[in-house]
Amino acid sequence: MPSHSEPPAKAAPPDTKESRFVFKVAIAATMGALAFGYDTGVISGALPFMSAPLEQGGLGLTPVTDGIVTSALVFGAAIGSLMAGTLSDKYGRRTTLMGLSLVFLIGVLGTTFAxxxxxxxxxRFVLGLAVGGASSTVPVFIAEMAGPSRRARLVSQNELMIVSGQLIAYILNAALAHFYGSPDVWRYMLAIAAVPAVLLGLGMLMVPASPRWLASKNRMDDARAVLEQIRSSDKQIERELDEMVKLNEIDRDQAGWSAVLGTPWIRKLLWIGIGLGFVAQFTGVNAFMYFTPIILKSTGLGTNAALTATIGNGVVALIATFIGIWLxxxxxxxxxxxxxxxFVIATQAALGAVLLLMPEGLLKSYAALACILCFLLFMQMLISPVYWLLMSELFPMHVRGVLTGTAVACQWVFNGLVALLFPIAMAHFGSATFFVFAGINVLSLIFVTTCLPETKGKSLEGLETFLEKELGKSN
Structure with a gap:
């Protein structure tokens, strides 16, 4: 097995035929992340038009049904993550993503013509099934295709495509609202989501199955054939195949939930994965992505200016993700x-102080916006990409799909709780809400410091052995 110590820094791998092929695989797979981002972002622009009466082209939404329509996707995503995790272990990552592209398309057409x-x-619930399924399957598929030296940056493309999809949604929402004055413009906003759904399905037809999933099914000849397409040397291929064979011998009788419930170190990994979902969502990131206009309007900023700031959120998130991929x-x-x-703790506390202490006016609005954008910069640069990367590499091969699906499903539940509780907290506690977030993030920092093992620089097979040793020490 490979060494558990951190390898020395190496130059970037050459731009070989194999590295270009893996990059194309990542692009094809992250069409699911692009659809994920667009579908979660588009609703902010569609809701105002959907609130118009039926006879005027809307659906007559009320504040209550606004919330139900918005949250239906989130709760669908939680279930989709669980389902896709099990399916991807049984039928493969590639096959699962092909099926999810069809579910995406059904959801898009259903919402467009509802x-x-x-x-x-x-x-929206059906669309959530696809969003959740993609969120748990895409990072795993890319991680299993990429070598150790490329895994971090290729998996981080998943987060880049999510925020790109959100930014595209914000921009197209504004453009369609400006240039197409009909009340049924929301149907066109929603219909555009069909594009990444179709691209995901077509992309999966052009890429091979995961070699690690093939090896887990004892299809070693097929696994070797895929590795020959995506690795640069015979030595690397033989090393990875040997590691896969050894893990198969160890884990052959440990697939499924029996492995989780009966193996203390795997249970610990699952709790760490669930805890990381809490860390990611209780930063409050989606409170800002969903409710920035409400926060800024509370400072006295006008409605149009507050809506324009939402595009700023998307731009900053995209730039920050590029920096995060490099880091x-x-x-x-x-x-x-x-x-x-x-930095999240500092910006949350600063925003709470701005809202509590500064008098209403433009200066307060700009200071609040600056705090929000600084928060998003550090969140999308240092936390979100790392979360999705860890979801792709923490869990053992034979339970990777089901445990990733479970952990990501919990993350979606935490997302829904933040979206549900934030407006209520703002109404009752005002600026103190952000001090509460800051306090929660102090606890999250303690959790990461004391519980999270370092995973950088190891192959997935070497990492599995390392984690078993590290987390099994106290058993």
């Missing part, structure tokens, strides 16, 4: 998360 609130809620190849997961949480 004649009533009930059907809209049902179709993640150079630094460990733990220091990035710990640094990011430190």
């Amino acid at each position: 004649p009533s609130v009930a059907i809209m809620v049902a179709m 993640i190849g150079k630094h460990g997961r733990r220091p990035m998360l710990m640094t990011g949480l430190g």
Whole structure:
């Protein structure tokens, strides 16, 4: 097995035929992340038009049904993550993503042509199944295709495509609202999501199955054939195949939930994965992505200016993700998360102080916006990419799909709780809400510092052996 120590820094791998092929695989797979981002971002622009009466082209949404329509996707995503995790272990990552592209398309068409609130809620739930399934399957598929030297940056493309999808949604929402004055413009906003759904399906037809999943099914000849396409040397291929064979011998009788419930170190990994979902969501990131206009309007800023600031959120998130992808190849997961949480705590506390102490006016609005954008910069640069990367590499091969699906499903539940509780907290506690977030993030920082092992620089097979040794010490 490979050494557990951190390898010395190496030059970037050459731009070989194999590295270009793996990059194309990542692009094809992250069409699911692009659809994920667009579908979660587009609703902010569609809701105002959907609130118009039926006879005027809307669905007659009320504040209550606004919340139901928005949250239907989130709760669908939680279930989709669980389902896709099990399916991807049984049928493969590639096959699961092909199926999810069809579910995406059904959800998109259903929401686009929905004649009533009930059907809209049902179709948003279906869309959520695909969003959640993609969120748990895409990072795992890319991680299993990439070698150790490329894994961090290629998996981080998943986060880049999510924020790109959100930014595209914000920009197209504004453009369609400006240039197409009809009340049914929301249907066009929702219909555009069909594009990444179709691209995901077509992309999966053009890429091979995961070699690690093939090896887990004892299809070693097929696994070798795939590795020959995506690795640069025979030595590397033989090393990875040997590691896969050894793990198969160890884990052959340990697949499924029996491995989790009966193996203490795997149970610990699952709790760490669930805890990381809490860390990611209780930073409050989606409170800002969903409710920035409400926060800024509370400072006295006008409605149009507050809506324009939402595009600023998307731009900053995209720039920060590019920087994060560069950083993640150079630094460990733990220091990035710990640094990011430190800045998140500071910006949350600063925003609370601005809202509490400054008099209403433009200066207060700009100061609040600056705090929000600084928060998003550090969140998307140092926390979000690391979260998705850890979800792709923490769990053992034979339970990787089911445990990733479970952990990501919990992350979606935490997302829904933040979205549900934030407006209530703002109404009752005002600026103190952000001090509460800061306090929660102090606890998150303690959790990361004391519980999270470092995973940088190891193959997935070597990492599995390392984690079993590290987490099994106290058993």
